[in-house]
Amino acid sequence: MRTIQTEVLVIGGGATGTGVIADLALRGFRCALVEKRDLAHGTTGRYHGLLHSGGRYAVKDPKAATECIEENVILRRIMPHCIEDTGGFFVVTPWDDDAFGDRFMQGCRDTAVPCEEISIPHMLREEPHLNPGISRCFRVPDGSADSFLATQSVAALAQAHGAQILHYYEVKQLIRQGDRVVGALCYDLVKDEEVAVHADLVVNAAGAWAGKIAHTAEVEVNVRAGKGTMIAASYRIVNTVVNRCKMPADGDIIVPVHTVSIIGTTDEGVPDPEHFAIEPWEVQLMMQEAAKIVPGWHDLRMLRCWGGVRPLYQETKVADTRDVTRAYTLLDHETRDGVAGFITITGGKWTTYRQMAQVTVDRVCEKLGTARPCTTHETVVPNPFEQGHGRQHHNLGQRLADVEKEEAFGQLICECELATRADVEHAITQGEAKTIDDVRRDVRVGMGPCQGGFCTYRVAAIWHELKKPSIEETNVTLRDFLQERWKGLMPILWGPQLKQERLDELIYLSVLNADHLPGPRASRLGPAMYEPGTVWESDHAHV
Amino acid sequence: MTNDVLVIGAGLAGLTTAWQASLHGKGVRVIAKGWGATHWHAGCVDVLGYWPMESETPVANPAATLPDLLAANPQHPYALVGLARLAAALDGLQQLCSDAGYPLVGSLDKNWRLPTAVGAARPTCLAPATMIAGNLDDHAPMLLVGFKQLPDFYANVAADNLAQQGIPARHVALDLPALAGRNFTTAVNLARFMQQSDFRAAVVQAVKPHLGEAARVGFPAVLGLEEATAVHQDLQAQLGRPVFEIPGLPPSVAGMRLHRILKSAIEKNGGRVYDGMEAIGFAADGGRVTAVYTETSGRPRQHRYDRVVLATGGILGGGIVTNHAGEVGEVVFNLPLRHPENRLEWFRRDFLDKQGHPIYRSGVSVNENFQPMNGRVVYQNLFAAGNTLAGFEAIRERSFDGVALATGFVVGNLVGN
Ligand SMILES: Cc1cc2nc3c(=O)[nH]c(=O)nc-3n(C[C@H](O)[C@H](O)[C@H](O)COP(=O)(O)OP(=O)(O)OC[C@H]3O[C@@H](n4cnc5c(N)ncnc54)[C@H](O)[C@@H]3O)c2cc1C
Numbered sequence: 001m002r003t004i005q006t007e008v009l010v011i012g013g014g015a016t017g018t019g020v021i022a023d024l025a026l027r028g029f030r031c032a033l034v035e036k037r038d039l040a041h042g043t044t045g046r047y048h049g050l051l052h053s054g055g056r057y058a059v060k061d062p063k064a065a066t067e068c069i070e071e072n073v074i075l076r077r078i079m080p081h082c083i084e085d086t087g088g089f090f091v092v093t094p095w096d097d098d099a100f101g102d103r104f105m106q107g108c109r110d111t112a113v114p115c116e117e118i119s120i121p122h123m124l125r126e127e128p129h130l131n132p133g134i135s136r137c138f139r140v141p142d143g144s145a146d147s148f149l150a151t152q153s154v155a156a157l158a159q160a161h162g163a164q165i166l167h168y169y170e171v172k173q174l175i176r177q178g179d180r181v182v183g184a185l186c187y188d189l190v191k192d193e194e195v196a197v198h199a200d201l202v203v204n205a206a207g208a209w210a211g212k213i214a215h216t217a218e219v220e221v222n223v224r225a226g227k228g229t230m231i232a233a234s235y236r237i238v239n240t241v242v243n244r245c246k247m248p249a250d251g252d253i254i255v256p257v258h259t260v261s262i263i264g265t266t267d268e269g270v271p272d273p274e275h276f277a278i279e280p281w282e283v284q285l286m287m288q289e290a291a292k293i294v295p296g297w298h299d300l301r302m303l304r305c306w307g308g309v310r311p312l313y314q315e316t317k318v319a320d321t322r323d324v325t326r327a328y329t330l331l332d333h334e335t336r337d338g339v340a341g342f343i344t345i346t347g348g349k350w351t352t353y354r355q356m357a358q359v360t361v362d363r364v365c366e367k368l369g370t371a372r373p374c375t376t377h378e379t380v381v382p383n384p385f386e387q388g389h390g391r392q393h394h395n396l397g398q399r400l401a402d403v404e405k406e407e408a409f410g411q412l413i414c415e416c417e418l419a420t421r422a423d424v425e426h427a428i429t430q431g432e433a434k435t436i437d438d439v440r441r442d443v444r445v446g447m448g449p450c451q452g453g454f455c456t457y458r459v460a461a462i463w464h465e466l467k468k469p470s471i472e473e474t475n476v477t478l479r480d481f482l483q484e485r486w487k488g489l490m491p492i493l494w495g496p497q498l499k500q501e502r503l504d505e506l507i508y509l510s511v512l513n514a515d516h517l518p519g520p521r522a523s524r525l526g527p528a529m530y531e532p533g534t535v536w537e538s539d540h541a542h543v
Numbered sequence: 544m545t546n547d548v549l550v551i552g553a554g555l556a557g558l559t560t561a562w563q564a565s566l567h568g569k570g571v572r573v574i575a576k577g578w579g580a581t582h583w584h585a586g587c588v589d590v591l592g593y594w595p596m597e598s599e600t601p602v603a604n605p606a607a608t609l610p611d612l613l614a615a616n617p618q619h620p621y622a623l624v625g626l627a628r629l630a631a632a633l634d635g636l637q638q639l640c641s642d643a644g645y646p647l648v649g650s651l652d653k654n655w656r657l658p659t660a661v662g663a664a665r666p667t668c669l670a671p672a673t674m675i676a677g678n679l680d681d682h683a684p685m686l687l688v689g690f691k692q693l694p695d696f697y698a699n700v701a702a703d704n705l706a707q708q709g710i711p712a713r714h715v716a717l718d719l720p721a722l723a724g725r726n727f728t729t730a731v732n733l734a735r736f737m738q739q740s741d742f743r744a745a746v747v748q749a750v751k752p753h754l755g756e757a758a759r760v761g762f763p764a765v766l767g768l769e770e771a772t773a774v775h776q777d778l779q780a781q782l783g784r785p786v787f788e789i790p791g792l793p794p795s796v797a798g799m800r801l802h803r804i805l806k807s808a809i810e811k812n813g814g815r816v817y818d819g820m821e822a823i824g825f826a827a828d829g830g831r832v833t834a835v836y837t838e839t840s841g842r843p844r845q846h847r848y849d850r851v852v853l854a855t856g857g858i859l860g861g862g863i864v865t866n867h868a869g870e871v872g873e874v875v876f877n878l879p880l881r882h883p884e885n886r887l888e889w890f891r892r893d894f895l896d897k898q899g900h901p902i903y904r905s906g907v908s909v910n911e912n913f914q915p916m917n918g919r920v921v922y923q924n925l926f927a928a929g930n931t932l933a934g935f936e937a938i939r940e941r942s943f944d945g946v947a948l949a950t951g952f953v954v955g956n957l958v959g960n
């Protein structure tokens with residue numbers, strides 16, 4: 001069996017894991033990260049897109065609010081290319097209690113979250129689609145954040161400082177010698193082989209999967225998975241993050257992210273962080289709640305729906321997952337369970353990933369008997385796409401300007417997201433892409449209104465040309481991506497998007513006959529499918 | 544011109560209806576929101592490609608297999624059409640296209656297996672002569688030619704898949720000086736270029752060094768629009784071997800040719816075809832449709848015709864719409880529909896599911912005269928044709944064009960008589 005030796009092994013390539021590895025690398029540790037899929041495959045790539053100001057927790061969870069605003073300020077400074085300064089509103093709609101506004105203001109004051117009340121005409125001037133029945137509006141420094149780009153950037157920073165990042169490495173089993181964890185047995189999905197990674201210390205940053213990982217070393221960590229469902233509508237119907245001003249509940253935030261507006265979320269306990277259904281009642285609930293903030297929301301074109309799982313750590317059983325604290329949890333298994341060489345960091349928010357990484361690596365230093373100060377709060381995270389090949393999101397307008405400047409219209413591979421052939425080639429040859437879905441995370445192909453209708457074929461052909469895999473591998477890569485897109489479409493297919501999807505069927509089945517190409521129908525790198533939802537009516541008293 | 548027949552929808556079904564009705568000397572008007580699926584599809588006539596739908600091998604002989612389909616699905620639109628009228632519809636279209644100098648080759652008792660832009664074998668019944676040399680029952684080696692500037696067709700995947708299936712195939716992507724630095728290179732654009740002889744000469748010159756063993760040469764379906772046959776023949780002559788077209792991503796140049804031919808046949812017979820006219824409502828009296836309204840910039844415009852044909856397509860064409868609450872509706876007449884009762888039954892787990900997603904079978908139920916039914920005839924003078932009809936899975940069966948053509952043909956004759 002192949003083996004890898006390192007000083008610190010990090011499990012999980014989400015915001016937390018990449019944050020930890022970057023911090024480790026900056027402090028001079030030899031380190032490696034294993035992620036079972038692509039970076040941001042987990043909750044980080046399926047979140048709501050909100051850089052919290054802390055406003056959401058100002059009343060309910062002041063500790064979390066303070067953490068958020070501290071990190072909000074830092075992240076804006078160290079990764080400006082990942083953050084759009086949309087600002088945020090907290091609005092009191094006709095369904096909410098007017099008086100909560102005062103509690104909200106007080107909460108913000110107590111937690112140092114900047115907040116000012118603005119007039120309704122002023123609000124409507126800035127966001128004319130908001131419900132004119134809104135009675136109060138507060139402005140806070142929320143933002144919109146691109147977690148794909150952020151995760152990649154942080155990982156690239158780690159690599160630049162010597163860290164090793166291993167994609168498509170799934171931890172099967174922690175390696176335990178007596179009272180110590182000494183590494184992890186991994187499965188390389190691409191090469192289809194087992195690899196042993198040995199380390200002095202293992203950091204478990206597997207988010208909602210952290211309990212499963214710990215369990216393989218016979219350490220019990222009770223992490224529940226709380227599923228949240230979000231829906232992206234095809235337009236930026238708002239340019240500001242809009243939160244309902246009330247106690248946090250379902251479907252009370254709309255976040256503008258790139259070209260779309262996202263409504264979310266629900267919060268439901270699920271038995272498995274990987275396999276769950278998006279239930280029709282959740283979709284209905286999101287639609288209904290969004291329309292309270294933006295009347296006419298139902299008439300927008302829904303693009304896609306997805307679920308992310310919150311890692312909810314608990315030492316005791318709690319009935320409603322939203323009541324579990326959002327603040328993060330660091331577990332030192334040597335003191336907690338008598339198992340040395342093993343730390344778990346879970347919970348928290350995307351917004352607080354850096355702080356979580358900092359306390360984790362502080363603990364690593366302690367364990368390894370060295371004192372090295374953290375510098376991540378003052379280290380600017382470069383945009384890995386900036387050198388040489390100039391173009392990367394952050395906004396569609398910039399992409400359009402580039403395309404126009406280079407007169408690259410004919411080479412638009414994804415017209416919806418304005419991804420050019422050069423972008424796609426770069427992602428395939430320079431990046432770590434193992435599937436078309438990985439290319440999507442890099443350059444946003446397939447994320448616009450047609451959801452891959454045109455670009456799937458094109459990317460598959462460029463993939464085939466540059467990677468030179470066997471033709472059967474290319475065929476299954478194409479089919480995997482079609483299935484991946486379908487997964488997030490099925491729950492919200494109606495109206496124009498259903499029509500679009502039928503066109504995609506016409507193209508891929510009838511014109512191309514891709515369902516009768518040689519090779520397997522799906523591969524192990526393809527999407528983990530959830531079953532179609534079955535519950536139309538909610539018996540949950542959510543609203 | 545009398546106001547005899549109003550056809551709503553300008554896809555293959557609507558245009559075929561209007562063309563047939565106009566042959567009977569009727570005054571015909573076609574109104575459509577936009578063009579139909581002819582502009583997206585392959586430009587062939589698929590009658591029945593896979594049956595049973597889960598079969599891995601395509602139907603070899605549609606005429607022989609259709610009775611099985613009808614036995615299994617007696618509600619299928621083909622059951623109302625019948626084999627004889629289906630054959631007549633194919634003949635009719637073949638005659639029309641051949642008169643227009645753009646022959647469609649094939650017959651109901653044989654499916655072609657033609658290469659797709661990913662190199663799968665595509666079963667189809669009638670194909671333009673410009674595509675026939677791609678026949679995959681013939682194992683002669685081929686060269687597939689793409690254009691660097693055309694992102695809607697890549698020859699590499701197609702060639703490698705064909706080679707995998709036992710057909711020697713190589714590929715080349717041309718980078719012609721005439722296209723270098725161009726902003727827009729769509730299939731339609733290339734088709735226009737192809738009609739210029741100096742552009743063709745440049746293509747031939749660029750292809751020749753790559754010919755090698757190739758006994759035939761495949762191009763994306765961009766070999767001319769109005770002058771496709773001449774372009775095709777000229778390339779064959781210059782390259783000294785058979786040339787064929789392969790349909791790529793929409794828009795479909797080959798589909799546009801069929802559309803043009805049908806439209807001019809209607810116009811030649813005095814009919815009129817208008818796009819950009821969306822039907823938004825109607826008036827009825829005494830069990831008859833008395834008027835159809837279309838949207839204009841001022842007030843809705845009224846169309847009063849003796850007979851009205853609904854050919855707005857299914858979910859793809861926009862004739863059937865759905866919403867978040869799980870409602871399924873017909874857009875113009877709010878006709879009763881057959882559709883899955885419950886939104887939970889709309890879809891299956893896999894995009895490529897062999898049976899297809901039940902929602903796409905939604906449509907209008909009609910009697911043997913293609914009149915929409917709700918227990919009884921809804922409106923005496925209203926008919927429906929094409930993919931608006933209920934109870935079949937056009938894409939999984941590969942019957943998309945066949946149903947549109949055959950039902951349009953039958954309805955056109957019904958309303959024309
Ligand atoms: C619905 C929802 C919306 C949210 N919205 C926001 C928001 O708007 N703003 C905000 O700040 N926060 C938000 N959060 C919280 C935030 O997204 C998460 O706290 C954060 O992304 C967690 O990151 P992580 O790295 O800990 O976990 P993850 O991103 O889940 O990373 C864990 C990684 O471990 C990998 N892994 C699992 N098992 C193995 C194994 N065996 N071997 C190797 N790798 C493995 C997984 O593939 C995954 O990539 C939201 C959370 C949810 C659920």
